[in-house]
Amino acid sequence: MKRSQFRELTKSIIKYDELSEKDLKWITSTFSRKELKLFRMLLSKEIKDNNVSVSFAGNLSDINKNKFLEMFPNKKVTFNREDESLIGGVCLEYGDFVLDCSVNATVKRVLNVIKERL
Amino acid sequence: MKPEEIIQKIEKELYSNQTNPELVNFGIVESVGDEIVKASGLSNAGYYEEVECEEGSIGFVLNIDEDFVSIVLLKNSGHVVRGMKVKATGKVLNVAVSEKLIGRVVNTLGEPLDGTELKHEKPVFYPVEKIAPGIIHRSPVDTPLKTGIKAIDAMTPIGRGQRELIIGDRGTGKTAIAIDTIINQKKCDMSLKRVICIYCSIGQKQSNLASIVAKLKDEGALDYTIVVAATASEPASMQYIAPLAACAIGEYFMDKGEDVLVIYDDLTKHAWSYRQLALLIKRPAGREAYPGDIFYLHSRLLERASRMSDKNGGGSLTALPIIETQGNDLSAYIPTNVVSITDGQIYLEADLFNAGIRPAINVGLSVSRVGGAAQTKSMKQLAGPVRLELSQFRELQAFTQFGSDLDEDTLKRLERGKRTTEILKQPQYRPYDEISEVLSLFAVTSGLFDDISINDIIDVEHKMRDYIKQTYPAIIKKLSLGSKIDDVLKAELEREIKEFKNINNYGTESATA
Numbered sequence: 001m002k003r004s005q006f007r008e009l010t011k012s013i014i015k016y017d018e019l020s021e022k023d024l025k026w027i028t029s030t031f032s033r034k035e036l037k038l039f040r041m042l043l044s045k046e047i048k049d050n051n052v053s054v055s056f057a058g059n060l061s062d063i064n065k066n067k068f069l070e071m072f073p074n075k076k077v078t079f080n081r082e083d084e085s086l087i088g089g090v091c092l093e094y095g096d097f098v099l100d101c102s103v104n105a106t107v108k109r110v111l112n113v114i115k116e117r118l
Numbered sequence: 119m120k121p122e123e124i125i126q127k128i129e130k131e132l133y134s135n136q137t138n139p140e141l142v143n144f145g146i147v148e149s150v151g152d153e154i155v156k157a158s159g160l161s162n163a164g165y166y167e168e169v170e171c172e173e174g175s176i177g178f179v180l181n182i183d184e185d186f187v188s189i190v191l192l193k194n195s196g197h198v199v200r201g202m203k204v205k206a207t208g209k210v211l212n213v214a215v216s217e218k219l220i221g222r223v224v225n226t227l228g229e230p231l232d233g234t235e236l237k238h239e240k241p242v243f244y245p246v247e248k249i250a251p252g253i254i255h256r257s258p259v260d261t262p263l264k265t266g267i268k269a270i271d272a273m274t275p276i277g278r279g280q281r282e283l284i285i286g287d288r289g290t291g292k293t294a295i296a297i298d299t300i301i302n303q304k305k306c307d308m309s310l311k312r313v314i315c316i317y318c319s320i321g322q323k324q325s326n327l328a329s330i331v332a333k334l335k336d337e338g339a340l341d342y343t344i345v346v347a348a349t350a351s352e353p354a355s356m357q358y359i360a361p362l363a364a365c366a367i368g369e370y371f372m373d374k375g376e377d378v379l380v381i382y383d384d385l386t387k388h389a390w391s392y393r394q395l396a397l398l399i400k401r402p403a404g405r406e407a408y409p410g411d412i413f414y415l416h417s418r419l420l421e422r423a424s425r426m427s428d429k430n431g432g433g434s435l436t437a438l439p440i441i442e443t444q445g446n447d448l449s450a451y452i453p454t455n456v457v458s459i460t461d462g463q464i465y466l467e468a469d470l471f472n473a474g475i476r477p478a479i480n481v482g483l484s485v486s487r488v489g490g491a492a493q494t495k496s497m498k499q500l501a502g503p504v505r506l507e508l509s510q511f512r513e514l515q516a517f518t519q520f521g522s523d524l525d526e527d528t529l530k531r532l533e534r535g536k537r538t539t540e541i542l543k544q545p546q547y548r549p550y551d552e553i554s555e556v557l558s559l560f561a562v563t564s565g566l567f568d569d570i571s572i573n574d575i576i577d578v579e580h581k582m583r584d585y586i587k588q589t590y591p592a593i594i595k596k597l598s599l600g601s602k603i604d605d606v607l608k609a610e611l612e613r614e615i616k617e618f619k620n621i622n623n624y625g626t627e628s629a630t631a
Contacts, residue, residue, distance in 0.1 A: 003184070041148070041158060041185060048159075096159040101139040114128060 001031070006039055010046045052077045053093040057086040057102065068092075143206040147171070148186060150198050153353050154398045155189040157204045163187050166247050168207045173197045176227075177355070178211045181399045188399040190355040192227060213363045214241040215370040220314065223331055223345040226356045226363050231347055232331075244370050246362040250421035257427040259461075261310065262492045263379065263436050266302030266549020267295060269477055269542040272501040272559055273508075274464055274484045277492025278313075278377050279425025279434040283456055285441045285448070286466030290478050292440045294546050295464065296381045297330060299438065301337045302549035303379065313436075314371050315343040316380045318364035321357050321387030324349045337547065357391035365422050365435070372426065372433035380423070384440035385416060389452050406451050413455045420459050448483070462486035476543060481508050494552065494600030500559040504538060507563070511535020530568070537567050540575045553597045554583050557611075560603070566615045569625035578624055585618045 013019050031039060052075045054060075054068050060079060069077055072094070082091075086102035145159030155177060163169070167179045175195045181188035189204065213228045216238040223232040230236040259277035276282045284292045296317070303313040317334075319327050327347055334340045344367060348360035361382045368378040382388070389412055396409035404410045416439075423437035439460065441453050446467065448457070457463055462485045471478035490498040510531050518532060541562045544550070550558070558579050561567050570578050587594055593614065596607060603611070619625050 045158065045185065096143050096145060096161045098142050098144055099139055100142070105139065110128070 001035060003038070006035075006042050010039070010042045013043065014046045014050050049095045050075055051094075053080060054078070055080045055082045055086060055091040055093070055102075057081070057083045057088050060090070140208075143208075145169075145187065145204045145206070147198060147200050147202045147204055149200065152398050153191045153194060153355055154395075155191060155198060155204070156186050157189055158186045160187045160204065160206055163206045164210070166210050166245075168209055168211045170205050170207060171195075171198050172203045172205075178359075179206075180395065181401070190358075190395055190399075191353070192355050192359065194353070209243075210245045210247065211359065212243040212245045213366050214238050215244050215367050216241050219344045219367060220342060221340050221344070223347060225352070226346065226348050226360045228363070228367075242370060244366040246359055246366050247418075248366065248369065248422065250418065251424045251426065251430070255427060255430045256424050257432075258491065259425050259434075259488050260491050261377075261425075261434070262494065262497075263299075263313065263377075264302055264305075264310075264549075264552060265295065265299040266305075266551070267298055267477055267544055268550055268555050268558060269479045269481070269544070270295070270464060271493075271550075271552075271555055272497065272504050272542075273481055274462060274479075274486040275489065275492045275497070275501075276436065276438075276462075276486060277425075277488040278436050279423065280462070280486070280488045280492065281420045281423045281437040281439065281460040282486060283439050283441060283460040283463040284466070285443060285453060285457070285463050286478070287443050287446055287468045290466035290468050290471045291476060291546075292442070292466060293326075293330070293383055295466075295477055296383060296438055296440065297333060298547065298549050299379065300334065300343055300381070301339045301547060303342060304337070304339055305549070305551055311377050312342060313377045313379050314368075315339070316346060316364050316368050316378065317343060318346045318348075318361050318380065318382050320348050320360050320382065320384060321350050321391065322383065324351065333547070354391040354394040357387060358395055361385070361388055361419055365419060365437075368435045369422065372424075372435045373431055375431040375433045377433060378435045380435060380437050382419075382437065382439045384442050385456060386442045386452055389415070408451065412452070413459075416456055417459050420456075461488055474543075475539065476546075479542075481505070482512060495602040496556050496597065496600055497552065497559075499602055500556060500563055503563040504542075504559055507531070507534055507538050511538065533568060534562075534565070536572055537570075537575055538562050540572050541567070541579060543576065552600070553587075553594055556597055556603075557583050557586060560611055561615055564608075564612060566612065566619070570619075574624070578622075581622065582615060582618050585621075586614055590614055 027039065028036070052072045054077060056079065065079060086104050088103035089101045091102050092099040143160055143162040145157035147155055148158050149156045163179050163182065165179060165182060169177050169179060169189055173195055175191055175198050176193040177189040177191040179187050180190045191198070218236060218238050222230055222236060224236065225231055259279040261278045263276045263278045264271055265276060270276065274282070284295055286292050300315040300317065303315055306312055317330070327349055331340070331345055334343055346360055346364040346367065348357040364380055364382070368380045371378045389408065392412065392415055393408050397403060397407065401409045420437055420439060423435045425434040426432060439456060441456050443450065443453055447453070448465070465480045465483040466478045467480045468478070470480060493501065514528060514532055514535070541558055561579070561582060567575060567578070593610060
């Protein structure tokens with residue numbers, strides 16, 4: 001199976017959000033070890049690209065949650081509360097990108113800059 | 119710092135742009151091995167972009183494939199594992215440069231290796247990979263870079279902004295020529311601008327490098343020299359980046375209007391390190407297993423050597439790449455590549471070295487494409503006859519076994535050739551200034567040394583030089599202008615040298631005895 005065909009397969013799995021047991025049995029019996037590795041890698045890439053993770057500390061109001069949902073209309077947005085690691089603020093993970101607006105990250109950035117400049 | 123100053127700085131940083139959140143591109147390590155990390159993600163990574171691993175290792179992107187990037191580690195903490203996050207820094211691999219680098223020994227990343235801290239006051243970050251200056255920004259090479267070695271300054275002169283290759287087998291004195299050139303820059307001969315020297319050591323033994331640094335320090339040359347070291351124990355990635363980093367440091371000073379000399383010792387090992395990396399990231403192997411762009415690697419490095427026009431600062435970057443041949447084979451892959459890139463080569467032969475001719479320069483195969491444009495008028499005037507005499511001598515040497523059957527003219531040429539060869543010999547770490555070179559070459563080309571025994575030539579040369587410098591300062595002043603030796607000056611010099619010979623009784627015995 002070509003790489004482009006693997007890509008099509010993973011895209012359709014994500015699009016229809018389902019992978020039945022029958023399909024899974026077919027995949028594991030048909031694909032070689034190398035192909036399975038490629039399939040796993042492409043599938044996890046597709047999942048990452050189609051999911052947005054919003055981590056926040058404290059409370060996130062429904063208005064703000066809706067704003068995030070409007071920002072990513074075609075993606076699956078999940079909200080996670082992580083008080084300890086963020087302290088405050090929000091951290092957005094989308095695909096390969098991370099936008100860290102948390103207090104923890106800001107403090108680290110300031111400390112790094114001060115360390116370099118001083 | 120006072121507490122108030124610290125608080126002010128912290129407040130300033132809090133309100134600065136540095137604290138704004140930035141969008142960071144991440145990847146996940148899929149495999150690690152042989153200093154190569156394959157990471158998935160990093161969809162926005164660029165070629166040569168610097169990346170940081172979670173645990174502190176630093177690398178750069180060398181290959182971008184469909185679903186992963188290949189990262190070459192420069193600083194490996196040894197704890198990179200599968201599943202770890204890798205962050206793209208958003209900047210091309212660069213090196214921090216400032217005046218503080220002068221006199222220091224640093225590694226490829228600009229970190230000090232000489233035991234003391236290196237703190238840049240106002241560091242500027244120069245990218246290791248940069249496009250060479252265009253034609254419009256350059257000016258012709260017309261200022262000499264004196265090596266202090268008679269044979270080179272006379273017959274293969276180097277100009278500021280030129281690329282001159284030093285090529286030869288192992289143990290023929292390539293590094294010695296480079297070090298002598300650095301030591302000679304201390305003199306600021308002929309009122310020329312100072313030259314900042316950068317010695318880039320690639321894949322050499324640490325003991326060799328230590329002795330070179332010690333020698334430069336003893337001669338006072340470290341005051342204007344920077345040593346960039348990627349020794350044999352460093353990973354191939356550091357050896358690969360070292361000459362690029364050295365060139366970037368040189369460009370910083372060139373952009374400030376300074377003249378810079380960069381010595382790459384040696385590019386053969388640089389090619390080996392690039393081959394190693396290319397094979398590890400599974401690039402297709404070409405001739406001798408080198409990657410297809412091995413020529414481009416050296417051509418883009420050496421093209422960065424230039425003489426800038428006055429409008430663009432007037433600085434220059436002279437490159438002296440060194441290539442090691444195997445068995446005198448000039449026609450091998452890497453030597454031919456670099457010979458075709460550079461503006462000339464100084465070819466050192468093991469046979470000449472073993473015969474006691476040091477520097478072991480093969481005058482016939484060595485050339486400088488800049489030539490007389492990088493010489494003073496007086497040197498240019500004298501260099502022509504030297505070359506001619508040596509080429510005639512080489513042709514006639516085959517007849518030396520028939521010494522008694524040769525006509526007088528041929529014998530004279532042979533004797534002249536022997537004396538010329540002898541006068542071009544020079545001990546290591548004893549560079550000559552321009553005036554000493556002119557005096558020596560004048561004496562031998564005008565025939566004034568024809569009646570001196572070959573064994574005494576060097577000794578007589580030294581004494582003659584010292585005598586004229588002490589006794590006739592007016593002549594020295596005239597020669598220091600670098601202008602052509604007219605008939606009046608020629609007659610004066612001949613008279614003085616004859617006077618010196620008479621006082622010391624030189625030339626009274628038969629020279630051919």
